[in-house]
Amino acid sequence: MEGLNLMDITILVVTLLCFLVLCRIFHRKPYPPGPRGWPLIGIMLKMDQLTHRGLANLADKYGGFLHFRVGSIHMMVVSTPDAAREVLKVQDNIFSNRPSTVAIRYLTYGQSDMAFAHYGSFWKQMRTLCIMKLFSKKRSESWDSVRIEIDQFIRSISINAGVDVNIGEMIYGLTHDIVYRAAFGSTSSEEKEEFIKIMQDFSHLFGAFNIVDFLPFLRWLDPQGFKTKLPKARDGLDRYIDKIIDEHIQKTKMKEQNNNGSDMVDELLAFYNEKANLNRSGNQHESINLTRENIKAIIMDVMFGGTETVAGVIEWAMAELLCKPDELRRVQQELTDVVGLNREVEEQDFEKLTYLKCALKETLRLHPPVPLLFHENANATQVLGYHVPAKTRIMINLWAIGRDKSSWVDPDTFKPSRFLVDNAPTGYKDSNFEFIPFGSGRRSCPGMQLGLYTAELALARLLHCFSWELPGGLKPSELDMSDTFGLAAPRATRLVAIPKPRLHCSVY
Ligand code: HEM
Numbered sequence: 001m002e003g004l005n006l007m008d009i010t011i012l013v014v015t016l017l018c019f020l021v022l023c024r025i026f027h028r029k030p031y032p033p034g035p036r037g038w039p040l041i042g043i044m045l046k047m048d049q050l051t052h053r054g055l056a057n058l059a060d061k062y063g064g065f066l067h068f069r070v071g072s073i074h075m076m077v078v079s080t081p082d083a084a085r086e087v088l089k090v091q092d093n094i095f096s097n098r099p100s101t102v103a104i105r106y107l108t109y110g111q112s113d114m115a116f117a118h119y120g121s122f123w124k125q126m127r128t129l130c131i132m133k134l135f136s137k138k139r140s141e142s143w144d145s146v147r148i149e150i151d152q153f154i155r156s157i158s159i160n161a162g163v164d165v166n167i168g169e170m171i172y173g174l175t176h177d178i179v180y181r182a183a184f185g186s187t188s189s190e191e192k193e194e195f196i197k198i199m200q201d202f203s204h205l206f207g208a209f210n211i212v213d214f215l216p217f218l219r220w221l222d223p224q225g226f227k228t229k230l231p232k233a234r235d236g237l238d239r240y241i242d243k244i245i246d247e248h249i250q251k252t253k254m255k256e257q258n259n260n261g262s263d264m265v266d267e268l269l270a271f272y273n274e275k276a277n278l279n280r281s282g283n284q285h286e287s288i289n290l291t292r293e294n295i296k297a298i299i300m301d302v303m304f305g306g307t308e309t310v311a312g313v314i315e316w317a318m319a320e321l322l323c324k325p326d327e328l329r330r331v332q333q334e335l336t337d338v339v340g341l342n343r344e345v346e347e348q349d350f351e352k353l354t355y356l357k358c359a360l361k362e363t364l365r366l367h368p369p370v371p372l373l374f375h376e377n378a379n380a381t382q383v384l385g386y387h388v389p390a391k392t393r394i395m396i397n398l399w400a401i402g403r404d405k406s407s408w409v410d411p412d413t414f415k416p417s418r419f420l421v422d423n424a425p426t427g428y429k430d431s432n433f434e435f436i437p438f439g440s441g442r443r444s445c446p447g448m449q450l451g452l453y454t455a456e457l458a459l460a461r462l463l464h465c466f467s468w469e470l471p472g473g474l475k476p477s478e479l480d481m482s483d484t485f486g487l488a489a490p491r492a493t494r495l496v497a498i499p500k501p502r503l504h505c506s507v508y
Helices: 006-027 044-049 052-062 081-090 102-107 121-135 140-159 167-184 189-207 226-253 264-269 292-306 308-323 325-339 347-352 354-366 398-402 448-465
Strands: 065-070 073-078 372-376 381-383 386-388 393-397 466-469 496-501
Touching: 044 052, 052 065, 052 073, 052 393, 052 398, 073 081, 081 381, 081 393, 102 189, 102 226, 121 264, 121 292, 140 167, 140 448, 140 496, 167 189, 167 264, 167 292, 167 308, 167 448, 167 496, 189 226, 189 292, 226 264, 226 292, 264 292, 292 308, 308 325, 308 354, 308 448, 308 466, 325 347, 325 354, 325 448, 347 448, 354 398, 354 448, 372 398, 393 398, 448 466
Parallel strands: 073 393
Antiparallel strands: 065 073, 372 393, 381 386, 466 496
16 A cells, blocks of 8 residues: 555556446446437437327337436426326325426526426425315305306306307416406406406416527527526516515504405415515424515416316317317217206206216316326436436326227227226226326316316316207318417317207206
């Protein structure tokens, strides 16, 4: 040892380190199979193919758990129930983070909301608060908003009986009105239009490709101008909601609140503390304090979570039933048998409307409103024998899982009766993972009950109150059933149909 100088020791240590790193690399399990991309950019040039359909095609080629890189980011796609179980159940604790982008971080005030926050005590507090104070059945105002707006919606359709109605457009208007009323307590149309415009700007920016997300060293150049676009969009939201929050604070001070009932902003303001730094490091048992930013970010979660999703499933269900007249007749006959034609359908009837529920499930199987779930793993791990580095972006393709050939017979066909057979999934979660339209595990949908209630009531009323025909002599087989890709997977064209009154009583 006497002969060793500093240089020798350095060389020895560096060699040892290289040896350890190489050992690690060669002993590490491989990544799952997948398309190989270019050095540095990975498969960035094929980004437009990373939709639920494009990823399902890749799964056909490479398997139910596949890997590729886009820029510096590892991405893995889950397309089978087995792989989904591994990620959402067996290793749910590792895979419960959300990946973020420059746009997400900026527009959610640094992930101050629930939907985009990483898994941890901050997220747990937000989730408990939202479930108890906003989505729970005990908070009857949210459920009241659904009933009030569906009544109004059915009245507007009956005014147009016998003529072509853009029912798709009307359904999207309905879910906006429901969530808007639940959140802000009114549906003043002028203000609502302004808010919908803000949501569209947000939605566009959330979904837009930003090269900086994948090649972060380009952030100083900002080649696509996001540094200007993002503040502009968030300023619009600030101006809009700050005014509403101030009005609510004023209203509370004047003690008018009790006369008007409470909306979601009122509920959240009960936890408002401008100086709060919402227990980010968080002790779960501390009392919850919300800042204005938290309140704004949560309201946006509710708006995004509760509008397109619910509207999508109602419109798709109507379209699928109009394509299959026999199925439509069967659902309507059940409504006639259970409810009759002399009164309107009510919540108490739901438990007997078995086939209507099957039609809704079948719609959610074929057209999950959130076709791709985005998760991220906190630590490196293994899935199905493959290596998954920390912070991999995991996409769970619910659209592909709902059409998995080994789980479903004749998977592309709309057949509600498949949910009547003995071994069919009974609920919406944790079955054999072949049917999880609301996700599963820690990050699964907290608005499921409210969403299902809205979809069931709206669909039951539409099919009970009216018979439906396609316009211009269009045959059911000619109806356009293509979808588009965004945060949700809505129909490519809005559904137009002709309603005719069906009840012996008036719906006015
Ligand atoms: C048919 C209706 C709906 C469907 C199919 C649906 C589906 C989903 C899915 C698949 C997820 C993601 C699960 C995951 O990443 O693992 C989700 C999350 C979420 N949904 Fe829903 N949803 C619906 C209605 C609603 C409603 C009505 C609300 C609120 C009013 C809502 C609020 C949310 C929120 C806030 C999250 C994020 C939860 C978190 O990250 O912790 N959803 N939903």
